[in-house]
Amino acid sequence: MSDKDIIICRCEDITREDIRKCMERGFITFEDLKRQLRVGMGPCQGQTCSELIKRELADFLGEKPDVINTHKTRPLVIGVKLKSIKAGVDNES
Amino acid sequence: MKAEIVIIGAGITGVSIAYNLAIQGVKDIVVVDKSFMTSGATGRCGAGVRQQWGTKGNCIMAKKSIEFFESATDTLEYDDDIEFKQEGYLILATTPEEDELFFENVRLQNSLGIPSRVCNKKEALKVVPYLRPESFTSATYCPTDGHLNPFKMTDAYFQKAKQLGVEFLFFETVESIEINNGKITSVTTEKRTIKTNKVVNAAGGYAHEVGLMVGIDIPVYSENHEILVTEPVDKMQGPMVMSFSKNIYCQQVPHGSFLIGRSNPEAKHDHDISSSWQFLDEMAKTVCDIMPKIGELRVIRQWGGSYNISPDRQPIISDVKSLPGFYIACGFSGHGFMFAPMSGVLITEIVLNKPTSLDASDYRLDRFEDKIVTEYEKSVV
Missing domain, CATH: 3.50.50.60 (FAD/NAD(P)-binding domain)
Known part of the structure; x- marks a missing residue:
């Protein structure tokens, strides 16, 4: 299977080829890849791609996966509608 | 070295x-x-780029910078996409003081060659139809403002x-x-x-x-300004919608997601860049007040960053x-x-x-x- 057909981040449709090209451009940390390709920034917040990208980075850098840092975890844990947040505020007051 | x-x-x-x-x-x-x-x-x-300022210094800096962004891909021979979207900023006035101030601002901007204009409610609603009409009094619009991928x-x-x-x-x-x-x-x-x-x-x-x-x-000094991003949806908003008095800026980026931010008047002068639930609460209230339709969107992430503020x-x-x-x-x-x-x-x-x-x-x-x-x-x- 070619790198073009291997989807790494399904939220943003990023393939293994995209990841490798970006690493060759000099972006060799997870935070850099995230900012160039939006991996880990979609609705699943990297729950699918982060381990795969960690392995890609390790492979590219000749390191063991466990020394590669993944991206910062940010709130929210799951997507919440703005109007639901407002409804929550209204209920409390 | x-x-x-x-x-x-x-x-x-x-x-x-x-x-x-x-x-x-x-x-x-x-x-x-x-x-x-x-x-x-x-x-x-938030990566918006605008020319609608109230001081001459800021207006000129912004105007010349936008001229650069317009041809940046060619000038820098960039082989990727800077995602420049030039569909304007709509700045809402919500008080009589703002009506007056914005009128003066537009006069200054026009004198410097910036194509901004004052819009009444009807004209503003033409630019962004889902604004809640009761939430603002007038607006100013500059079509050459925009957004790009930082x-x-x-x-x-x-x-x-x-x-x-x-x-x-x-x-x-x-x-x-x-x-x-x-x-x-x-x-x-x-x-x-x-x-x-x-x-x-x-x-x-x-x-x-x-x-x-x-x-x-x-x-x-530095202070934390928070921001959130929603799930990506089909294109629904051209310009950045902004209000100083309601403390909000809201832009749909070409990728489809909305970036929405505000400042915290009580932010400390430090290097904090953390995320707070208070921000989410306040942001949700303001969004639902001005643009109830955007309230239907899911927030998928929030973060903070430092403004470095001069006197x-x-x-x-x-x-x-x-x-x-x-x-x-x-x-x-x-x-x-x-x-x-x-x-x-x-x-x-x-x-x-x-x-x-x-x-x-x-x-x-x-x-x-x-x-x-x-x-x-x-x-x-």
């Missing part, structure tokens, strides 16, 4: 300065950053600067700047000493600390009388991204002792010495 000039900070400002120095023929340029590129305010900003824009400068021979040192922290007989002699990081006589402070949120390394107390909310782009060879580009007060093209040009002209391409006296460091701040930019979220 030796350098003609060392730039501290690889955000958009530092990278733009590096590029501009390089195209003017300066060799041995080194950019140092304590983390990865755009790790500070650049990578955290990571790609910085990368465009970065790729070109590298081609031109600029050296970048990432994950390296500047620990001190050495001075001998009133002249800079070197910059020391945890990994090396770089011999140089010239240093540019483009350290964004940490510009004050870098100033202190050479004994200069730059009158700026008059205008940038400091300047050399320093007491320390030749030290240059400052900071205090952008939340607008460093959109002014970066001109920041790079101006610092380069100052470093090379050339006449500046616009009157840079409004941005000088010594404007604060007499303690009289003549103008104050009110058009800030």
Whole structure:
């Protein structure tokens, strides 16, 4: 299977080829890849791609996966509608 | 290691300065950053670019910078997409005072060649139909304002600067700047000493600390401004919608997601960039007040970033009388991204002792010495 057909981040449709090209451009940390390709920034917040990208980075850098840092975890844990947040505020007051 | 000039900070400002120095023929340029590129305010900003300001200095910086963005891909021969969307900013007035102020602002903007205009309610609703009509009184609109991808824009400068021979040192922290007989002699990081006589402070949120390394107390501070992003949806909004009195800016980026932010009037002056639930609560209330339709969207992530704020909310782009060879580009007060093209040009002209391409006296460091701040930019979220 070619790198073009291997989807790494399904939220943003990023393939293994995209990841490798970006690493060759000099972006060799997870935070850099995230900012160039939006991996880990979609609705699943990297729950699918982060381990795969960690392995890609390790492979590219000749390191063991466990020394590669993944991206910062940010709130929210799951997507919440703005109007639901407002409804929550209204209920409390 | 030796350098003609060392730039501290690889955000958009530092990278733009590096590029501009390089195209003017300066060799041995080194950019140092304590983390990865755009790790500070650049990578955290809303990335809108607007020309609708209340002070002349900000208007001119913005106008010339947008002219650069319009042809940046060609100028920098960038092989990727900077995702420039030029569909305007719609700024809502919600009080009689704002109606009046914005009228004056538009007059100033028009006098400087910025194509902004005052809109009544009906005209504003034509631009963004789902605004709740009761939530504002009038608006101003400038069609050539817009938005672009801060990571790609910085990368465009970065790729070109590298081609031109600029050296970048990432994950390296500047620990001190050495001075001998009133002249800079070197910059020391945890990994090396770089011999140089010239240093540019483009350290964004940490510009004050870098100033202190050479004994200069730059009158700026940092504060946390929070922002959120929604799930991507089909295109529904052209312009950025903004209100200073309601404390919101809201933009749909070409990717489909909405970026929505506000400031916290109680934010402390520090380097906090954490996320709070209070921000989400306040943001949700304001969004549902102005644009109930956007309330249907899911928030998928929130984060914070530092505004580096100056006393008059205008940038400091300047050399320093007491320390030749030290240059400052900071205090952008939340607008460093959109002014970066001109920041790079101006610092380069100052470093090379050339006449500046616009009157840079409004941005000088010594404007604060007499303690009289003549103008104050009110058009800030």
